[in-house]
Amino acid sequence: MRTLLSRFAVRRITLAILLVGLPACLPLMAQVNQGKIGGTITDQSGGAIVGATVNVTDVERGATRALTTDASGAYSAPNLTPGSYTIHVEFMGFRPLDRKDIQIAVGQDLRIDATLQPGD
Numbered sequence: 001m002r003t004l005l006s007r008f009a010v011r012r013i014t015l016a017i018l019l020v021g022l023p024a025c026l027p028l029m030a031q032v033n034q035g036k037i038g039g040t041i042t043d044q045s046g047g048a049i050v051g052a053t054v055n056v057t058d059v060e061r062g063a064t065r066a067l068t069t070d071a072s073g074a075y076s077a078p079n080l081t082p083g084s085y086t087i088h089v090e091f092m093g094f095r096p097l098d099r100k101d102i103q104i105a106v107g108q109d110l111r112i113d114a115t116l117q118p119g120d
Contacts, residue, residue, distance in 0.1 A: 035104035038076040039113040041069050041089055048073025049116060052091040059084040080104050087112055095119050 037056055041049045054067040056077040067075045087099040094116035104110060 033082070033106050034079045035082055035106065035108040035110070036076065036078045036080060037085065037087070037102065037104065037110045037112055038074065038078075039111050040073045041075065041091070041114050041116060042073055043094070043116055044118070049091050049094070052089055052116070055088040056080070057086045057088070059086055082106050082108075087114070089114050089116065091116060093119055 041052045041054065043049055048069070048071070050069060050071055050073060052069040052073070052075075054069060054075045054077075055064050056067065057064040058081060060083045061081070065077055067077060069075050082104050085102040085104055087102060089097045095118070097114050097116055099112060099114065102110065102112065
């Protein structure tokens with residue numbers, strides 16, 4: 001009788017560990033097949049441009065992710081499907097900037113910095 005009870009207890013503990021442990025691993029698995037683009041947007045003097053609009057477009061799917069640079073001029077576009085991307089940067093008083101043919105591979109973390117030129 002004690003052996004049967006012990007086996008039942010061990011199975012319950014094992015099941016509890018699996019039920020708690022497996023969902024915790026799902027976010028880790030989701031990031032394996034994606035990439036990231038990030039960087040900093042500055043002016044000619046090297047100063048950070050705060051509030052610049054950065055559009056990251058998946059060329060193959062036509063999906064665009066609109067981002068805004070933070071207090072240090074940084075932007076980040078995580079969880080990108082591998083493929084070809086275009087980056088378009090705009091800020092009032094500066095000329096727009098485009099970077100094309102950016103290739104993202106599985107697990108790749110690309111840094112694409114940009115310097116905006118004064119507008120006309």
